[in-house]
Amino acid sequence: MANKRVGLFVTCLVDLMRPRIGFAALKLLETAGCEVIVPDTQTCCGQPAWNSGDRAGAEALAKKTIAEFEGFDYIVVPSGSCGDHIRTEYQSMFAGEPDWRDRATAMAARTYELTDFLANVLKVDSVPGDYEGTVTYHDSCSGLRSLGIKAQPRALLAKMKGVQLKEMNGCEECCGFGGTFSVKFGEVSAAIAERKCDFIHASGAPAVVGGDLGCLLNIEGKLRRMGDETTQVLHVAEVLAGRV
Amino acid sequence: MEIKSMRFKANAEASLANVVLQGNLKNAKGKFVTKRAEAIKEIDDFEGTRDAAAAIRNKVIDNLDLWLERFETRAQETGAKVMWAKDGAEVCRLVTEIARKHGVTKVTKSKSMLSEEAGLNQALEAAGIQPVETDLGEYILQVDNNEPPSHIIAPAVHKSLDEVADLFHKVHGTPRKTEIPALTREAREVLRGHFLTAEMGLSGGNFLVAETGSVALVTNEGNGRMVTTLPRVHVVITGIEKVIPTLEDLSTLMRLLPRSATGQSISNYFSILTGVKKPEEHDGPEHLYFILVDAGRADVVGGEFHEMLRCIRCGACMNHCPVYQTIGGHAYGWVYPGPMGSVLTPLYAGIENAIDLPHAATLCNQCGVVCPVKIPLPELLRKLREKQTDAGLRPLVERIGLRVWAWVAQRPALYGLGARVGARYLKWLAGEDKSIRLLPAAQEWTNGRDFPAPQGKTFRELYAARQKSAKEAA
Numbered sequence: 001m002a003n004k005r006v007g008l009f010v011t012c013l014v015d016l017m018r019p020r021i022g023f024a025a026l027k028l029l030e031t032a033g034c035e036v037i038v039p040d041t042q043t044c045c046g047q048p049a050w051n052s053g054d055r056a057g058a059e060a061l062a063k064k065t066i067a068e069f070e071g072f073d074y075i076v077v078p079s080g081s082c083g084d085h086i087r088t089e090y091q092s093m094f095a096g097e098p099d100w101r102d103r104a105t106a107m108a109a110r111t112y113e114l115t116d117f118l119a120n121v122l123k124v125d126s127v128p129g130d131y132e133g134t135v136t137y138h139d140s141c142s143g144l145r146s147l148g149i150k151a152q153p154r155a156l157l158a159k160m161k162g163v164q165l166k167e168m169n170g171c172e173e174c175c176g177f178g179g180t181f182s183v184k185f186g187e188v189s190a191a192i193a194e195r196k197c198d199f200i201h202a203s204g205a206p207a208v209v210g211g212d213l214g215c216l217l218n219i220e221g222k223l224r225r226m227g228d229e230t231t232q233v234l235h236v237a238e239v240l241a242g243r244v
Numbered sequence: 245m246e247i248k249s250m251r252f253k254a255n256a257e258a259s260l261a262n263v264v265l266q267g268n269l270k271n272a273k274g275k276f277v278t279k280r281a282e283a284i285k286e287i288d289d290f291e292g293t294r295d296a297a298a299a300i301r302n303k304v305i306d307n308l309d310l311w312l313e314r315f316e317t318r319a320q321e322t323g324a325k326v327m328w329a330k331d332g333a334e335v336c337r338l339v340t341e342i343a344r345k346h347g348v349t350k351v352t353k354s355k356s357m358l359s360e361e362a363g364l365n366q367a368l369e370a371a372g373i374q375p376v377e378t379d380l381g382e383y384i385l386q387v388d389n390n391e392p393p394s395h396i397i398a399p400a401v402h403k404s405l406d407e408v409a410d411l412f413h414k415v416h417g418t419p420r421k422t423e424i425p426a427l428t429r430e431a432r433e434v435l436r437g438h439f440l441t442a443e444m445g446l447s448g449g450n451f452l453v454a455e456t457g458s459v460a461l462v463t464n465e466g467n468g469r470m471v472t473t474l475p476r477v478h479v480v481i482t483g484i485e486k487v488i489p490t491l492e493d494l495s496t497l498m499r500l501l502p503r504s505a506t507g508q509s510i511s512n513y514f515s516i517l518t519g520v521k522k523p524e525e526h527d528g529p530e531h532l533y534f535i536l537v538d539a540g541r542a543d544v545v546g547g548e549f550h551e552m553l554r555c556i557r558c559g560a561c562m563n564h565c566p567v568y569q570t571i572g573g574h575a576y577g578w579v580y581p582g583p584m585g586s587v588l589t590p591l592y593a594g595i596e597n598a599i600d601l602p603h604a605a606t607l608c609n610q611c612g613v614v615c616p617v618k619i620p621l622p623e624l625l626r627k628l629r630e631k632q633t634d635a636g637l638r639p640l641v642e643r644i645g646l647r648v649w650a651w652v653a654q655r656p657a658l659y660g661l662g663a664r665v666g667a668r669y670l671k672w673l674a675g676e677d678k679s680i681r682l683l684p685a686a687q688e689w690t691n692g693r694d695f696p697a698p699q700g701k702t703f704r705e706l707y708a709a710r711q712k713s714a715k716e717a718a
Binding site for chain 2: 016
């Protein structure tokens with residue numbers, strides 16, 4: 001799969017909060033032999049606007065993102081949530097604009113969540129990371145239920161000699177983030193997060209890994225508020241890529 | 245029933261602060277989920293059965309008038325009277341008139357969510373007719389000062405054994421009992437007298453079968469049979485969307501309903517009731533009335549929310565909803581809680597009366613994947629949000645905030661600047677710590693958890709710097 005031209009959409013949260021996840025994704029793709037381009041005008045896929053009922057804003061950002069990522073063989077996103085928005089929602093958004101619907105459909109067909117791309121398209125044999133320790137995995141909702149991201153990250157982690165996966169109960173339960181839900185109904189959101197943190201603690205793993213930064217910020221924030229200063233909260237790309 | 249959905253946020257926060265309720269929710273949590281997961285394994289092709297069930301419901305909703313007319317004709321042929329009510333007030337008027345006509349002073353009731361919509365118990369009491377709830381959960385709520393249900397199939401799921409023990413001791417004036425069988429027997433002894441003396445029985449309907457003019461009832465306590473066969477008058481109240489074409493269709497839907505609801509392969513009792521008592525028969529009502537209720541449903545037909553009318557009221561969506569499981573059903577403020585309620589309440593009671601509900605979901609789609617008739621609940625919630633925005637119903641700060649953010653996000657240079665400033669500001673707020681304890685602009689977040697500190701620089705600026713140094717090195 002050498003020389004495939006991949007457009008990396010880092011997502012707005014990674015851009016703002018955790019650039020190292022973006023660099024980890026970059027390293028994973030380049031190590032696997034892809035030519036990776038990061039369009040420098042990218043901002044946000046528009047999901048917050050779409051889920052808040054602001055169709056105009058969502059459509060404008062969708063068109064911007066579609067235009068920026070045309071011409072790549074693949075578009076890779078280190079987030080199931082943003083990946084699902086691009087793959088599923090863009091097309092339904094433009095039901096009334098055939099031109100844009102076709103462009104959205106074309107983009108959807110080439111867009112992959114990072115672990116899905118590594119495991120199912122590139123079919124990588126190894127990953128560069130050297131993480132050592134036991135981790136538990138949080139399945140984020142959109143990735144899991146819309147894109148079928150479940151086996152992919154686990155298969156990739158299984159390629160790492162130093163990593164043991166210890167599944168938690170309730171790994172598929174929502175962490176309570178929900179985008180703007182987390183600030184509209186903060187107390188409910190935090191109470192749901194607490195249950196997720198209880199599951200993480202019960203697993204006994206000293207680190208929780210996931211594929212969506214929104215969930216990870218929510219989980220890490222709740223763990224710290226509960227007085228847990230030690231459980232590591234890591235994006236799967238960071239674990240798989242190692243030092244960037 | 246009075247709509248209190250506008251107070252969702254305050255209700256939800258009160259639910260979180262209610263220690264007893266939180267304990268009860270924790271106890272109840274997961275029981276239906278685990279049992280459902282086991283029960284659906286019994287079906288060879290569960291996904292195919294869901295598809296078939298959705299197709300049956302779609303077929304009806306697409307030609308609802310036709311199927312209702314067919315049901316009406318068949319039901320009339322069996323000796324039943326079919327009446328139509330446009331809203332809850334008309335339901336109350338019709339039931340009261342029927343009761344008066346037959347000299348009824350006491351009505352035993354099997355569970356009916358539509359009677360909750362209509363506020364029927366209050367209307368009957370005002371007319372001097374005594375309504376007696378006979379579903380154990382509904383009975384508990386009725387004797388507890390007419391508390392509203394918090395779940396559509398387990399109406400008193402928010403109550404603990406202790407609370408029921410105290411309640412029965414108080415209202416029955418009997419020694420306090422602490423064992424469930426003893427409490428159930430006590431309720432049964434009270435109800436037995438009512439079953440034998442009520443002149444009229446009132447039930448909901450899980451399905452109306454068009455080809456036979458029958459009503460199908462799914463119950464677990466046997467009270468449904470007492471209510472529908474002992475009194476000389478039986479009134480069925482149900483929504484117009486509950487009709488299905490055939491008994492064959494009923495068998496498909498019944499493979500899914502009890503399994504999705506309580507995780508039972510089949511409910512303890514399942515009745516298909518057809519017509520009035522014939523001369524040679526010993527049981528059954530002499531008079532049978534169907535009151536088929538619109539109350540907002542007809543307006544949903546053919547519109548962008550029509551898929552919601554497929555709902556068969558199993559409650560799986562709320563059983564699996566992280567929000568419902570955390571705050572319970574009362575917070576939603578009307579008859580229907582959880583994801584299905586967050587769609588139905590705005591549709592039936594007005595979107596302006598339920599501003600919070602479509603937003604009271606993380607859109608995790610756990611509801612969508614368990615719905616036996618494949619209603620895309622998150623998608624419908626999102627559409628409702630869009631309708632609210634278009635109608636200018638969302639708070640001004642939110643609307644302006646979203647607009648400004650979307651405007652900026654379309655301008656990469658400006659957005660990049662904003663992100664760089666934001667990342668540094670958040671980093672500064674965190675100081676030496678790895679998290680922020682209080683975010684002035686987003687206290688909703690930091691009231692319940694920390695906000696992890698950012699790295700301090702944005703990906704885009706770090707990437708640009710890296711590209712630049714790579715170019716210089718080359």
